[in-house]
Amino acid sequence: MINVRLHNERPQDIDLATVFARYKAQRATTVRSNEQIARSLRLAEDHFGAIVLAELTPGMLEDWGRTLVRAGAATGYVRRIMTDVRSALNWVRKRGEVAAIPYVPVTAFDEGRARERIITAEETARLLMVAEPEWLRRFIMIAAATGARTEAILELSPFQIDRERGLIDFRVPGRRETKKRRPVVRIAPQLAPWLTASKDRLVGRGKKALGIQWREAREAARLGEDVVPTTFRHTLHTLFDEQFVPESEVLDWFARPRADKSTDHYTKRRIYRDEYLSSAVDTVAKWLAEVENETARLRASAPGDPIISTSLRASCVPTRLSTLG
Structure with a gap:
């Protein structure tokens, strides 16, 4: 019927x-x-x-x-x-x-409590150092630097990167917009080297492949099951709050609707201003600098650190995250 x-x-x-x-x-x-x-x-x-x-x-x-x-x-x-x-x-x-x-x-039935787990700079460094293959490290870095949703990162193409203005536009032309709107965010300096790809997609894998490789990397890094891709999103929310990032920037970074929805209609060109999300991207850059420092520290201790597999090639444990991209 x-x-x-x-x-x-x-x-x-x-x-x-x-x-x-x-x-x-x-x-x-x-x-x-x-x-x-x-x-x-x-x-x-x-x-x-x-x-x-x-x-x-x-x-x-x-x-x-x-x-x-x-x-x-x-x-x-x-x-x-x-x-x-x-x-x-x-x-x-x-x-x-x-x-x-x-x-x-x-x-x-209650909506349930929001996830409270955040990931530290040291945990992020451990995850990056054991993550294989390269596309998984790229995914992790984009997630850590933008807090974007998994689907948005997996669908991200080189055409959505505006290097001249330093922006990532997660919106997809022609895609029907849902309540989970996609943002336009600023590119932190540490992320820029990861945004070069010759393929149609920067990551180039689907959710199933991501899930398999993510769980393997998480286990190798000795992180709990509560560490999921969206953990980076919750982490950035927390960092923005701790660093007193203006509410207007937080709303824009995560594409949250404003109380006065008519405002969005008249402020679409704000993404082209130099000061767009300036406080937010500064906070992200400082956070990624902490991750770089932890990566260098762990690399120095790699020979005796059981977290880091001795089978990893030296090139997979760089002193700077940017050299991985």
């Missing part, structure tokens, strides 16, 4: 699996979080089985969510699942395909 025309169907005449299948086929494939949506709906379908909409109640949904939490799922994750289920049900209702849908208790 995926492509069958439906109109104001009674809840007792249409099953949950059909609703989910129609939503995934006709709507979910057009949004960037389609894989997450598919996982959420598959979990719901596996749990509730072959039931019709009339049988699904808010209490059943909340009880299922509580079961997931007791099994170890974070409340924020369960809230996301509930949000995806709600979106699927709302979609068929708004299109007039079903007469009624059950209430989905999304607010019964």
